Ligand SMILES: [Fe+2]
């Protein structure tokens with residue numbers, strides 16, 4: 705299995721505790737758990753694509769890289785907060801959030817749909833880690849995020865290429881793909897990230913999906929600049945067979961940026 709980087713490539717000795725943003729740290733702890741949980745996604749994807757050995761092999765490599773993302777983020781979070789116990793947090797998270805591991809059909813209705821959803825997730829992660837790479841003051845976090853972002857762009861291409869293969873034999877229309885993409889984007893506020901945020905930050909005050917989801921969003925979304933959103937949405941539209949730099953893409957990015965900023969102001973006001 706080839707790796708583009710390992711934990712030994714990260715300049716851990718350059719860690720500067722004075723530059724840690726405590727709010728971003730809380731979001732990173734949640735992200736570490738979600739990334740670490742990729743083994744379950746591999747099981748699910750290998751079931752759904754059971755008779756496609758090329759994809760199964762690619763999914764195993766992909767999963768190993770995602771788990772490494774979780775390890776790198778957890779290690780950084782431990783440097784920033786020595787009380788953070790990633791093993792305990794991950795155990796609580798996997799007890800609280802389970803994927804449909806026994807499924808043999810994609811929850812998206814088809815393999816094309818599954819691949820569109822996977823592309824959308826990689827658009828989200830590539831944007832998020834690019835934004836952290838560009839916004840974080842702490843140098844080791846920047847180095848970790850840069851490597852992860854590069855992997856996430858490769859992951860998008862991986863799922864996009866397999867999607868193109870399936871589109872050749874059994875094409876799915878642009879509108880259906882777009883609906884799946886929008887559905888997957890909306891799921892960013894579902895239990896997975898909310899539960900990860902709660903478990904990563906000490907399981908305090910009882911679990912409330914809406915409260916944890918809002919807290920995660922407030923702390924995570926501040927790193928974005930317009931360019932990160934625009935690029936991520938363009939890639940998602942590309943997976944739907946649409947022009948990533950066309951009229952619709954530009955309008956979509958502008959509207960999303962406006963809504964994101966408005967929501968961020970509202971969340972900040974509630975938190976204050
Ligand atoms: Fe990842």
Ligand SMILES: [Fe+2]
Nearest residue numbers: 826829856859
């Ligand atoms: Fe990824």
